[in-house]
Structures are given as structure tokens and as C-alpha cells.
Amino acid sequence: MKRSNKPIFWSLFGAGGMLSALIGPALVFTTGIALPLGGVPLGYERAHAFAQNGFGKVAIFLVISLFLFHGLHRMYHSVHDLGIHVTPAMKALFHGIAALGSAVAAYLLVTL
Amino acid sequence: MKTYTRPVTGTWWTRNGFYRWYMFRELSCVFITLYAFILLAGLYRLGQGPEAFLAWQAALASPASLAFHVVALVLVIYHSWTWFKIMPKTMPRLPVPDGAIVAGGVIAVIAVSAAFLWTALG
Numbered sequence: 001m002k003r004s005n006k007p008i009f010w011s012l013f014g015a016g017g018m019l020s021a022l023i024g025p026a027l028v029f030t031t032g033i034a035l036p037l038g039g040v041p042l043g044y045e046r047a048h049a050f051a052q053n054g055f056g057k058v059a060i061f062l063v064i065s066l067f068l069f070h071g072l073h074r075m076y077h078s079v080h081d082l083g084i085h086v087t088p089a090m091k092a093l094f095h096g097i098a099a100l101g102s103a104v105a106a107y108l109l110v111t112l
Numbered sequence: 113m114k115t116y117t118r119p120v121t122g123t124w125w126t127r128n129g130f131y132r133w134y135m136f137r138e139l140s141c142v143f144i145t146l147y148a149f150i151l152l153a154g155l156y157r158l159g160q161g162p163e164a165f166l167a168w169q170a171a172l173a174s175p176a177s178l179a180f181h182v183v184a185l186v187l188v189i190y191h192s193w194t195w196f197k198i199m200p201k202t203m204p205r206l207p208v209p210d211g212a213i214v215a216g217g218v219i220a221v222i223a224v225s226a227a228f229l230w231t232a233l234g
Contacts, residue, residue, distance in 0.1 A: 028188050030229065109155070
């Protein structure tokens with residue numbers, strides 16, 4: 001029997017689900033609401049310093065990558081829930097977008 | 113042999129409250145995905161320099177962006193709650209009551225959020 005790739009994508013979905021459950025509310029509130037309303041002292045200098053430090057790079061990469069793998073994996077299953085027949089090509093597309101977004105994030109962080 | 117497949121309509125979930133809440137939770141994935149792309153755009157703009165980064169911040173202050181993030185916040189909080197609510201069923205059996213696992217998750221969210229907000233807003 002061909003080995004299933006399900007455990008890999010389910011692990012990424014689970015890791016992203018856990019990370020977004022733990023830090024998602026605080027993160028969305030901070031960057032999406034408090035920051036534009038002037039409540040966060042996040043200037044270019046502070047953001048740049050954070051993205052240049054090793055911990056910051058890993059943190060930014062994990063948030064972007066795992067949120068994408070979580071969200072797009074669940075979206076793939078939601079397409080099925082909406083009564084649309086899902087195909088292996090659609091599965092590859094959803095996971096491919098997550099992989100591509102992760103690769104772009106990694107590239108930007110490495111070259112920053 | 114051809115077996116009967118019951119046809120599924122795209123609106124089955126509107127039938128009762130339990131299904132509607134399920135789809136409400138599933139909707140969180142769209143917002144979490146878009147949010148990740150907003151952060152990715154911010155990272156890209158950060159690499160372009162101070163002016164580009166400030167432009168990204170200015171775009172976040174638009175009414176559309178604020179509305180998006182308010183809805184995203186509500187959905188992510190709901191995702192977070194459901195994530196830990198079903199945890200006793202999604203993780204290997206532990207010799208502790210189900211309620212303790214859910215409570216542990218909720219306490220973890222509060223602790224992580226407090227630590228994060230303390231650092232970010234302080």
C-alpha cells in the first residue's frame with residue numbers, strides 16, 4: 001500500500017491550530033487593532049530588529065507558515081463540506097499555496 | 113457494483129444550530145489564512161525599508177482592514193475555544209478528567225496572551 005501523506009499535513013494542521021489557538025487572539029488584536037489605532041510602539045526600528053534576531057526570525061516563520069498550513073488544510077476540507085467534490089489536484093493546490101507562502105517567508109527572513 | 117451516494121447540497125449546515133456553529137468555526141480558517149498573508153506582506157514591506165513599512169502600517173488603519181481584523185479576532189477566539197473544548201477527544205487519553213484538559217488549555221491561552229500583550233504593548 002502506498003504510504004499516505006495524511007499524517008504530515010494533519011501534523012502541520014494540528015501544529016498551526018495549536019499555535020493559532022494559543023497566540024492567535026493576542027496576535028490579531030495587537031497587529032490588526034492596537035497597532036493601527038496607535039496602541040503599540042512598533043516602529044520600523046523595533047520590527048526590523050525583531051526580524052533580524054534569530055528568535056524573531058523563527059517566531060515570524062512559524063506563525064506565517066503554520067497559520068497557512070492550518071488555514072488552507074481546513075479550507076480544503078470546508079470545500080468538501082460545501083458539497084463540492086474535492087480532487088487530488090485541489091489538495092495539492094491548497095497545500096501548495098501554504099508551502100509557497102512558507103518558502104517566501106523563509107526567503108524574506110533569510111535575506112533581511 | 114455501484115452503491116447509492118446520497119446527494120449533498122451545499123446548504124445542509126444551515127439546518128440546525130450545531131451545524132451553523134461548526135461552519136462558523138470552519139470560517140475561521142479563511143481569516144487565519146488571510147491574516148498570515150497580511151503578515152507576509154508586512155515582512156516583505158519591512159525588507160523594503162522604513163517608508164514601505166510605514167505604508168503597510170497605514171494600510172492596516174483603513175476601515176476595511178480594521179473591520180477585517182475585528183471579525184478575525186472574534187473567529188480566532190472562537191477557534192481557540194473550540195480547539196481546547198475538543199482537546200480531550202483529539203489527544204491521547206490522559207488519566208485526568210476532561211474538564212481539567214479544557215481548563216488547562218483556557219488557562220494557557222490567558223497566560224500566553226497576557227505575556228504577549230505585556231511584551232508587545234509595554
